[in-house]
Amino acid sequence: MDRVETIIEVQNLKKSYRKRKSKEYIHAVTDVSFKVNQGEIVGLLGPNGAGKTTTIKMICGLLIPDSGTITINGINNQEKRLKALRHISAVLEGNRNLYWRLTVRENLEYFAGNRGASRKEVAQQVDELLETFRLQEKASELVNRLSRGMQQKLAIAVAMLADSDVILLDEPTLGLDVETSYEVRDLLRSIANDYNRTIIISSHDMDVIQDICERTVIINGGKIVTDDKVDNLLRLFEVRAYTITLGGVLSEKQQKLLKLTFPGAEYKEDINQSSVGVDLEKSEAIYDLFDIFKLEETPVESIDRKSINFEEIFMKIVKGEMDDARVQSS
Amino acid sequence: MQGFNLLKANIRMEYIEYKRYLPNTIAMLLTFYIIFIGMFAGIQLIGDPTTQDSNVQFVIVNYIFWYLAMIVVNAIGWQITNEATQGTLEQLSMSPMGIWRIMLARLISSTIVSFLIIVALLYLSMLTTGQWLNIDIITILPILILTLISMFGLGFIIAGLSVVLKQIQAFLQILQFILAGLTFVPLTVAPFLAYFPFVKGVDLVRAVMIDGVTLSQIRMEDFMILGFNAVFYFFIGLGIFLLCERVAMKKGLLAHY
Ligand SMILES: Nc1ncnc2c1ncn2[C@@H]1O[C@H](COP(=O)(O)OP(=O)(O)O)[C@@H](O)[C@H]1O
Ligand SMILES: [Mg+2]
Numbered sequence: 405m406d407r408v409e410t411i412i413e414v415q416n417l418k419k420s421y422r423k424r425k426s427k428e429y430i431h432a433v434t435d436v437s438f439k440v441n442q443g444e445i446v447g448l449l450g451p452n453g454a455g456k457t458t459t460i461k462m463i464c465g466l467l468i469p470d471s472g473t474i475t476i477n478g479i480n481n482q483e484k485r486l487k488a489l490r491h492i493s494a495v496l497e498g499n500r501n502l503y504w505r506l507t508v509r510e511n512l513e514y515f516a517g518n519r520g521a522s523r524k525e526v527a528q529q530v531d532e533l534l535e536t537f538r539l540q541e542k543a544s545e546l547v548n549r550l551s552r553g554m555q556q557k558l559a560i561a562v563a564m565l566a567d568s569d570v571i572l573l574d575e576p577t578l579g580l581d582v583e584t585s586y587e588v589r590d591l592l593r594s595i596a597n598d599y600n601r602t603i604i605i606s607s608h609d610m611d612v613i614q615d616i617c618e619r620t621v622i623i624n625g626g627k628i629v630t631d632d633k634v635d636n637l638l639r640l641f642e643v644r645a646y647t648i649t650l651g652g653v654l655s656e657k658q659q660k661l662l663k664l665t666f667p668g669a670e671y672k673e674d675i676n677q678s679s680v681g682v683d684l685e686k687s688e689a690i691y692d693l694f695d696i697f698k699l700e701e702t703p704v705e706s707i708d709r710k711s712i713n714f715e716e717i718f719m720k721i722v723k724g725e726m727d728d729a730r731v732q733s734s
Numbered sequence: 735m736q737g738f739n740l741l742k743a744n745i746r747m748e749y750i751e752y753k754r755y756l757p758n759t760i761a762m763l764l765t766f767y768i769i770f771i772g773m774f775a776g777i778q779l780i781g782d783p784t785t786q787d788s789n790v791q792f793v794i795v796n797y798i799f800w801y802l803a804m805i806v807v808n809a810i811g812w813q814i815t816n817e818a819t820q821g822t823l824e825q826l827s828m829s830p831m832g833i834w835r836i837m838l839a840r841l842i843s844s845t846i847v848s849f850l851i852i853v854a855l856l857y858l859s860m861l862t863t864g865q866w867l868n869i870d871i872i873t874i875l876p877i878l879i880l881t882l883i884s885m886f887g888l889g890f891i892i893a894g895l896s897v898v899l900k901q902i903q904a905f906l907q908i909l910q911f912i913l914a915g916l917t918f919v920p921l922t923v924a925p926f927l928a929y930f931p932f933v934k935g936v937d938l939v940r941a942v943m944i945d946g947v948t949l950s951q952i953r954m955e956d957f958m959i960l961g962f963n964a965v966f967y968f969f970i971g972l973g974i975f976l977l978c979e980r981v982a983m984k985k986g987l988l989a990h991y
Contacts, residue, residue, distance in 0.1 A: 421986060461986070464828055468983045489830040496989075500821035503747075510750065517743020518829045518836055520736030562825075 411491075411569060411602050412440040412463065417472035419458050432458040434626035436472075440604060442569070445596045447613035447634070448606040449718065450623035456606040457497060459623070460574050463604075464494045477569065493566035497574040499555040504548035508539055508558055511547060515562045526565060533561045537591065553584030557591065564595065570602045571595075577612050589615050610718045614638075622721055630721055637717055648680045648693070651703035661696050677705075737839075740831055744843040752847060763851065770797050770859050791867060791944045794859050796917045798852060799936045803913040805848045806841060806885045807892055811906045813840070814896035818990040823897070827979075827988050834975055837893050841886045873942045873949040880957075881935025883964035887971030888931045894971075894978030900990050931967050934959050 417436040420429040433455040440446050448456050461467040463474055465485050474481045474488075481488035495501070502511050509530060516526040534540045537557045547555060556576065563571050576592065577585040593616055596603050607613050613620050614634055622629045630637070653673050654662065662669050662680065666689075670681035684690055697704055752759050770793075777789050817823040827833045860866055892909070896902045917936050919927060927933040938956060941947040982988050 458986075461824075466824055466827055466983060466988050467986055468980070486830045486832050489828055492828070494828060496821065496824055498821060501825045503822060504820070505754065506747070506750065510747075514743055514747055515825065517739055517746075518826055518831060520739050520829075520831050522739040522742065523746075525739075 409442045410439050411442045411477055412604070413473075413475045414438050414459070414463065415473045415475075417459060417462055417474070418470045419455075419462060419467060420470060431626055433462070433469075436623065436626070436628055438621045438628060438631055440570075440602060443596075443600055443602055444619060445603045445605070445617045447617035447620040448604060448623060449608070449610060449613045449620050450606075451608055454608075454623045455626040456608075456623060457574055458626075460494065460496075460572050460604070460606055464492060464496075464572060465489055491569045492572065493563040493568040493570075494572040495556075495559045495563045495574065495576060497578065499552055499559065499579070501559055502547050502555060502562070505546065507544050507546055508534070508550070509543045511558060512562060512565055516565050519566055529565060529567075533564055536594075537561045551584075553580050553587065556580060556584070556588060560588070560591065560595075564599070564601075568601075570604065572604045572606075574606050575608070576605060577607065577609065585612075592616050622718065637721075645683050645709065646681070646690070647708045648682070649705045649708070650678045650680065650697065651705045652676065653678045654680075654696075654702060655700050658696055658699055658702070661699070662693075665692055665696065736831065737835065740835060740839045741842060744836070744839040745846060748840075748843045748847040759851075763855065766797075766801055766855060767858060770794075770855075771862065773797065774859075774863055787865060788944065790863050790865050792920075792940065794856070794863065794865065794867065795940050795943050796936065797859070798856050799932070799939070800914050800917045801855060802845075802848075802852060802882075803885060803888075803917060803932065804910060805844055805852075806882070807889045807913060808906060808909055809844060810837065810841060810889045811892040811896045811902060811909070814893050815902055815906075815990075818897065818988065821989055824988045833979060834890075834972060837890065837975065838886070841889045845882060867943040868946045870942055870946075870948060873947070873952070874939060876949075876957075877935055877938045877942070877952075877960065880960045880964040881932045881939070884931045884935070884967040887964075887967030887969070890968075890971030890975040894975035897982045898978045898987055900987075928959055929963065931963060934963060 415437050417433050419433040420431045422429055436455070436459055438446075448459065450456050458467065462469050463476070463481070465481050465488060468482065476488045477491045479488040479491070503514065506514060512530050512533065513523050513526065516530075517523070531540075534543055537560070539554065539557060539561065542550060542554060547558065550558065560571075560573070560576070563573075573592070577588055580588060589612065592603065592605065595601060596616075605613065605616060617634055619631070619633050620637070621631045653676075654671065659671060662671060666682050668683055672679045672681075680693070682693065684693075694704070773793050774790060777786060777793065781789050814823065817826070823833075826836050829836060856867075892906075895905075899905075916927070916930055916933055919933070921928055921933060921937045928937070934956070938947075938952065938960065941952075
């Protein structure tokens with residue numbers, strides 16, 4: 405048996421919705437396949453409308469795919485839906501998946517009850533979760549009196565209480581203020597570390613994914629664009645991006661030459677200083693760059709690796725610039 | 735054991751709702767009581783004085799059953815519509831117990847929890863009118879249970895339709911009157927109604943409570959119809975519900991945004 409166990413396998417998923425009052429179809433998911441290993445934290449990243457929610461709902465058994473299969477712990481979730489559901493719980497988008505007229509504790513107990521557990525069986529776990537999520541003081545508060553952030557934490561606690569191997573979270577930080585967003589991220593990281601659950605998080609926010617996930621599956625227009633370790637993606641782009649600070653400004657001739665040799669270069673001028681931002685496809689190209697500076701003896705003050713953020717990577721990948729990069733890296 | 739925990743959780747939820755929203759509960763009871771007073775006054779004003787007593791008794795039984803049908807059949811429709819909008823229906827649908835078991839647990843719990851209210855309503859209406867009915871529990875219980883099972887079937891149908899149809903509210907309003915019609919129309923007027931979900935049951939309960947019929951006097955044939963209705967409607971209802979659930983999962987209707 406393999407040491408790394410695949411817990412979720414998604415193969416060639418496809419799903420279209422019929423537009424209301426018309427015969428047209430919206431192809432929400434056209435071809436999605438990926439695997440998730442036991443204990444992994446995977447991010448499902450993509451812009452709005454990419455098909456993330458649709459994919460997650462198919463994995464949760466809330467939507468039947470038009471074609472394709474999903475296996476959870478080796479169980480096909482269409483053939484044995486209820487059996488597969490035992491291994492999964494989810495926090496879907498928004499704060500509306502709780503009973504607003506029940507208290508925090510009552511929500512936890514009611515959802516556990518609906519999975520067949522008695523209040524007594526989950527009592528200890530409920531207390532622990534309330535503590536971990538810092539909700540003890542709000543245990544008897546009605547959910548509609550909680551802040552948006554606390555509601556989100558409670559929703560995650562409800563999913564935790566299910567004691568499933570896999571937890572899916574659809575846009576867990578959407579609509580939260582910055583501070584709460586960070587609190588939820590910390591919480592998710594600690595859940596992954598301390599409880600050893602497999603976690604799948606969807607988000608349109610690269611920052612969230614970069615912060616929490618080890619690996620990311622990028623989805624756009626209903627298709628998988630790339631599937632790689634977050635670190636790999638960062639490294640792949642980081643090495644090629646430089647910012648060069650110069651102790652003077654470039655002449656017009658130099659600027660023209662720069663444009664000609666490095667069409668994507670960014671030149672910024674200050675009074676006695678300037679900087680050139682450039683993506684170097686090959687590291688040797690840096691000599692061509694230096695030749696341009698040497699032309700007028702422009703002093704080079706520093707060379708920095710530009711810290712490209714994940715958002716830029718994401719935009720590049722989605723725009724299809726990934727293809728040549730992939731060839732290079734393999 | 736899991737099924738029992740499921741039932742317990744739903745009974746508790748039902749009880750909490752009644753208790754926490756006590757003013758609502760009281761307002762609902764009052765509305766029903768006022769409707770009853772209205773019917774009672776109507777009988778006294780325009781009814782034939784020689785049959786007045788039996789008419790009043792007839793109304794009491796019917797109206798209690800109407801209330802029961804509203805609790806079991808209509809309420810689940812509203813509940814599902816609300817939960818699909820709220821988002822909790824999706825959460826429930828992810829339970830490995832299966833949503834139909836949760837729905838069954840809800841039907842049973844709302845019946846159990848509202849039973850106290852129904853008994854209170856019954857005694858209140860008997861007290862108001864001075865008409866004391868024959869409460870023969872041994873005879874009423876088996877009839878009531880079989881009747882409830884067919885009502886649950888109807889509840890499942892309404893629940894299923896509420897999942898699939900976003901514009902069910904208008905129908906649920908009308909349903910109240912259909913349910914009233916089914917409980918108020920005597921079988922002698924329309925014998926074929928015996929095969930409708932709970933009409934036969936109400937008819938038999940009337941025979942017990944008004945005419946003092948006892949268990950041994952009820953014909954086997956009547957019980958057969960009752961039993962047939964119970965099994966038939968329950969499984970038809972469940973089947974329709976499961977079908978609707980599947981349609982909802984195909985079309986993405988478990989959440990109405
Ligand atoms: N229930 C639905 N009915 C019709 N169209 C839908 C439905 N749900 C999603 N869509 C459409 O499918 C596409 C993918 O949506 P979704 O999976 O929600 O994307 P994401 O979660 O990545 O934003 C979008 O174009 C969206 O408008
Ligand atoms: Mg989404």
